[in-house]
Amino acid sequence: AEFVHVTYLAHGKPGTDWLKKANGIAVGLTVGSWTDLPAARKGAMQKHLGHVADVKELGTTANGLEKALLTIAYPTINFTPDIPALLTSVFGKLSMDGMIRLVDIELPPQFASRFPGPKFGIEGLRETLNAYDRPLLMSIFKSVIGYDTETLAEHFYQQALGGVDLVKDDEIFFDETYAPFEKRIAACRAAAERAQQETGKFTLYAANLTGPVTEIFEKARRAVDAGASALLLNVLTFGYDVLQRLAEDPRINVPIMAHPALAGALYPSEQYGVAANVLLGQLMRIAGADIGLYPSAYGSVALERGETLKIAQALTEPRGDLKRAIPVPSAGIHPGLVPYLYRDLGNDQIINAGGGVHGHPGGSAAGGRAFVAAIDAVVGGKTLSEAAETSQELKTALELWGNPSEK
Ligand SMILES: CCCC(=O)/C(O)=C/OP(=O)(O)O
Numbered sequence: 001a002e003f004v005h006v007t008y009l010a011h012g013k014p015g016t017d018w019l020k021k022a023n024g025i026a027v028g029l030t031v032g033s034w035t036d037l038p039a040a041r042k043g044a045m046q047k048h049l050g051h052v053a054d055v056k057e058l059g060t061t062a063n064g065l066e067k068a069l070l071t072i073a074y075p076t077i078n079f080t081p082d083i084p085a086l087l088t089s090v091f092g093k094l095s096m097d098g099m100i101r102l103v104d105i106e107l108p109p110q111f112a113s114r115f116p117g118p119k120f121g122i123e124g125l126r127e128t129l130n131a132y133d134r135p136l137l138m139s140i141f142k143s144v145i146g147y148d149t150e151t152l153a154e155h156f157y158q159q160a161l162g163g164v165d166l167v168k169d170d171e172i173f174f175d176e177t178y179a180p181f182e183k184r185i186a187a188c189r190a191a192a193e194r195a196q197q198e199t200g201k202f203t204l205y206a207a208n209l210t211g212p213v214t215e216i217f218e219k220a221r222r223a224v225d226a227g228a229s230a231l232l233l234n235v236l237t238f239g240y241d242v243l244q245r246l247a248e249d250p251r252i253n254v255p256i257m258a259h260p261a262l263a264g265a266l267y268p269s270e271q272y273g274v275a276a277n278v279l280l281g282q283l284m285r286i287a288g289a290d291i292g293l294y295p296s297a298y299g300s301v302a303l304e305r306g307e308t309l310k311i312a313q314a315l316t317e318p319r320g321d322l323k324r325a326i327p328v329p330s331a332g333i334h335p336g337l338v339p340y341l342y343r344d345l346g347n348d349q350i351i352n353a354g355g356g357v358h359g360h361p362g363g364s365a366a367g368g369r370a371f372v373a374a375i376d377a378v379v380g381g382k383t384l385s386e387a388a389e390t391s392q393e394l395k396t397a398l399e400l401w402g403n404p405s406e407k
């Protein structure tokens with residue numbers, strides 16, 4: 001028999017009987033009640049019974065509460081191998097039952113093997129881009145709503161000229177009236193080919209997958225047929241299972257990028273919700289994200305650095321034959337932050353910026369070039385100031401947004 005081990009951080013009044021609370025969860029979320037079960041039923045129900053794997057009391061908090069880590073083992077025969085079943089079973093009703101936060105899920109090998117994981121992973125993405133031994137670079141269409149296909153294709157061209165490896169739609173790009181999905185994909189592919197003539201590099205385009213879930217799979221297949229080179233999905237709003245089924249579809253043979261939109265409703269609280277490394281690391285990876293975005297520790301919607309490192313670890317740590325998903329610390333990123341990002345994650349990351357590219361006084365292409373110079377610098381062991389001596393674009397970017405790592 002296999003068990004999923006789920007660890008919760010629970011807060012409670014002084015004197016809480018944590019073993020009793022843990023037992024209540026283990027039984028309540030599996031067989032419902034044990035003591036009231038007739039003896040005849042107990043035999044049949046035994047294999048469905050959850051149990052307490054560990055209880056670690058952590059003492060008292062500043063505001064007088066007690067806290068403890070409770071690890072419960074759930075028989076995997078209780079649920080089907082998909083994330084809706086897993087999350088509903090281990091943190092459905094329980095998530096609404098007081099101060100309790102899901103902080104870790106450990107899947108046993110057989111159960112874990114039922115999830116697709118990344119189709120490309122870091123290695124596959126590098127092969128697709130022919131880009132090795134350096135962080136990848138991505139820019140984001142900024143402001144995108146209301147632009148027509150031709151304008152977006154020109155914006156794509158400018159970003160590609162700047163040397164970015166990928167361009168992504170902003171996650172808020174839903175209304176495609178002015179830039180129909182397949183038309184936009186074809187136009188951006190043409191723009192990528194045009195830029196490639198000048199840069200020698202083919203820039204991928206991650207088009208935002210939108211629309212009713214009843215149509216999203218066919219839409220994704222049409223996107224690939226139309227020349228899509230990557231797809232973006234707002235996983236929390238569409239659902240992890242949509243991500244998993246896209247990743248499992250052999251016809252959707254392009255990297256899938258997971259956006260964290262809405263995650264901030266779940267991860268911040270110390271006493272409630274779901275830890276970011278589970279939400280934006282582990283679950284995204286097992287469901288099949290090749291590319292995992294999350295708030296960086298340095299930008300505009302910052303996450304605490306330790307949290308960001310845990311997300312990156314969940315996306316990349318060795319886990320059986322699961323491919324590694326590439327971490328993309330995002331939001332408010334500008335070239336001056338590249339040394340911090342490189343110190344944290346080294347080469348295996350995508351450096352991702354919208355405003356930090358398009359806000360460059362020299363325009364989007366110059367914004368991309370500033371990042372390329374910054375990445376070359378950190379990979380080559382140079383400071384940004386040294387690199388700025390031979391890159392006007394980087395010099396301008398550092399003057400505008402700062403060079404905090406050399407303060
Ligand atoms: C964490 C997601 C970041 C995001 O979606 C986004 O659009 C960032 O844009 P900038 O902050 O780089 O302009």
Ligand SMILES: [Mg+2]
Nearest residue numbers: 140170171172
């Ligand atoms: Mg965005």
